[in-house]
Amino acid sequence: MQKTNLLDFTLRGLTEWFSAQGEKPFRAKQVYQWIHQRGVADFDAMTDLAKSLRAKLKELAEVRAPAILSEHRSADGTVKWLFDVGVGNGIETVFIPEEDRGTLCVSSQVGCALDCKFCSTGRQGFNRDLTLGEIIGQVWVANQRLAAEHGERPISNVVMMGMGEPLNNFEPVVGAMSIMLDDFAYGLSRRRVTLSTSGVVPNIRKLKEALPVALAVSLHAPNDELRSRIMPINDAYPIATLLDACRDYLEVAPRDFITFEYVMLAGVNDAPEQAHELVKLLATVPSKVNLIPFNPFERSGFERSDAGRIKRFQQILLDAGFVATIRKTRGEDIDAACGQLAGQVVNRMKRKTVRIHSQPGH
Numbered sequence: 001m002q003k004t005n006l007l008d009f010t011l012r013g014l015t016e017w018f019s020a021q022g023e024k025p026f027r028a029k030q031v032y033q034w035i036h037q038r039g040v041a042d043f044d045a046m047t048d049l050a051k052s053l054r055a056k057l058k059e060l061a062e063v064r065a066p067a068i069l070s071e072h073r074s075a076d077g078t079v080k081w082l083f084d085v086g087v088g089n090g091i092e093t094v095f096i097p098e099e100d101r102g103t104l105c106v107s108s109q110v111g112c113a114l115d116c117k118f119c120s121t122g123r124q125g126f127n128r129d130l131t132l133g134e135i136i137g138q139v140w141v142a143n144q145r146l147a148a149e150h151g152e153r154p155i156s157n158v159v160m161m162g163m164g165e166p167l168n169n170f171e172p173v174v175g176a177m178s179i180m181l182d183d184f185a186y187g188l189s190r191r192r193v194t195l196s197t198s199g200v201v202p203n204i205r206k207l208k209e210a211l212p213v214a215l216a217v218s219l220h221a222p223n224d225e226l227r228s229r230i231m232p233i234n235d236a237y238p239i240a241t242l243l244d245a246c247r248d249y250l251e252v253a254p255r256d257f258i259t260f261e262y263v264m265l266a267g268v269n270d271a272p273e274q275a276h277e278l279v280k281l282l283a284t285v286p287s288k289v290n291l292i293p294f295n296p297f298e299r300s301g302f303e304r305s306d307a308g309r310i311k312r313f314q315q316i317l318l319d320a321g322f323v324a325t326i327r328k329t330r331g332e333d334i335d336a337a338c339g340q341l342a343g344q345v346v347n348r349m350k351r352k353t354v355r356i357h358s359q360p361g362h
Contacts (some may be wrong), residue, residue: 003062006035007133007140010175011182021060027053029184035063036136036185039144065137066091071145081142085110085134089127091163093138095146095155102150103157106138108173109164114198116218117230118263120297121163129169135176138162139186158188161196161216167203174211181211190214190254196261201237204245212252216259216290217242221269222277230268239281246285257286257323263294264305264313275316288323 009017011032018028030048034040041063043054066083069090073079079095094105112119113126139155146154158180160166166173173195179185180193194214197204204215219239221227227234246258260282264270278289291314294304305313310326317324 003064004060005064005133006031006061007063007065007137008131010132010178011184013175021056023053031057033184036140036179036182039140039147041065064133065141066134068141068145079146081138081145083134083138083141085130091130091134091138093142093162095142097150097154101156102146102154103159104139104142104155105159105162106135106176107162107164108135108160108166108169112164113168114165114231114233116198116220116232118220118265118294118300118302120300123297123300130164130172132172132175135172136179139176139180143186155186156188157192157194159194159196159216161194165198165200166195167197167200167207170203170206170210174207177211177213181213194259198231198233199237199242200233201241201245204242204249208249208252212249212254214255214259215246215249215253216261217246219260220263220265222274222281226269230265243281243285250286257288259288259290261290261292263292264310265294266303266305266309268302270305270309270313272312272316275313279317279320279322282322288325289317290325290327292327 004017006014006017009032011029014032015025015028018031019025027049031046034046040046043049043057043061046054049057066085069082069084071079071081077097081093082090083093085091089110091107091110093107096103096105107130109129110127111124112121139158143153143155158177160173160177177193177195180188181190190213192214194216195207196216196218198218207213207215218231219227220231221229221234224234224238227239250256250258262269262278282289291310293307293310294302296302296304314324314326
């Protein structure tokens with residue numbers, strides 16, 4: 001009999017499961033805290049549970065996180081793990097330590113179906129969505145691995161920016177983020193959990209109602225013609241539609257701005273006139289623009305804009321009153337930088353199609 005993986009449950013789900021086993025709701029909270037606050041997987045170590053309950057849990061349940069296939073450490077302290085998610089598939093998770101925070105970059109799918117032209121993950125194709133347990137399991141394992149080096153709570157921020165489009169795997173991603181925010185689990189604030197999307201507009205609107213966390217939008221172009229060329233999703237949800245959804249989202253967002261990510265591609269989207277175009281485009285959306293030096297990968301067909309050109313682009317945005325930052329490239333020597341995550345993906349897409357969203361009824 002396949003045991004029930006308790007990582008697959010939010011607190012509410014775990015409480016319902018305990019009730020179905022004839023156990024009191026407070027027992028679910030105890031186990032939930034043992035798992036997420038203390039990182040304990042062994043039921044025998046959960047000492048405030050009755051021995052009979054511990055025996056019952058050992059028979060029916062387990063705490064099963066994805067196994068680590070490999071771990072790589074960068075000279076700058078960045079750590080990248082490849083996790084086994086079965087049948088030849090692996091996902092990548094990255095920890096980025098900084099003086100004032102520790103950020104974990106978490107994957108939501110095995111590969112990605114959106115086929116953004118500058119992204120290594122998209123080049124791998126798509127296999128499947130991750131389960132709630134596989135998503136929160138990345139946080140659970142990383143906390144165990146890092147605690148000895150970085151203190152009791154090494155992860156202060158989580159960004160849903162790893163492999164996959166998080167809004168194409170809506171329910172498991174929202175469930176996992178709710179555990180990250182839960183005071184009985186990881187206790188992160190909504191400002192410290194960021195979801196990055198390529199612009200799945202219907203599900204941005206769903207996220208507003210379900211669990212508004214900090215939002216980052218992969219924009220990467222100042223007009224529809226160019227964005228459609230490098231991001232096929234733009235054909236379904238063009239920029240005006242996307243920005244409308246962003247303005248609506250700000251009504252409940254934990255931050256009073258949307259972060260727009262803009263990868264700097266030499267000779268493609270980095271000209272001064274394109275910076276001026278971006279200024280006009282974002283004039284009505286409270287924004288922070290994060291300029292990302294392109295991180296090359298094999299046969300990408302793109303090159304990184306040179307530092308001077310990126311600085312000039314940034315200055316135009318700053319002069320127009322925008323907050324504009326240049327992302328520091330971290331983990332590049334272990335292929336852990338933005339856009340480089342590839343993992344191992346057994347591609348199940350029979351042809352090069354773009355799966356825009358996975359929610360029925362949209």
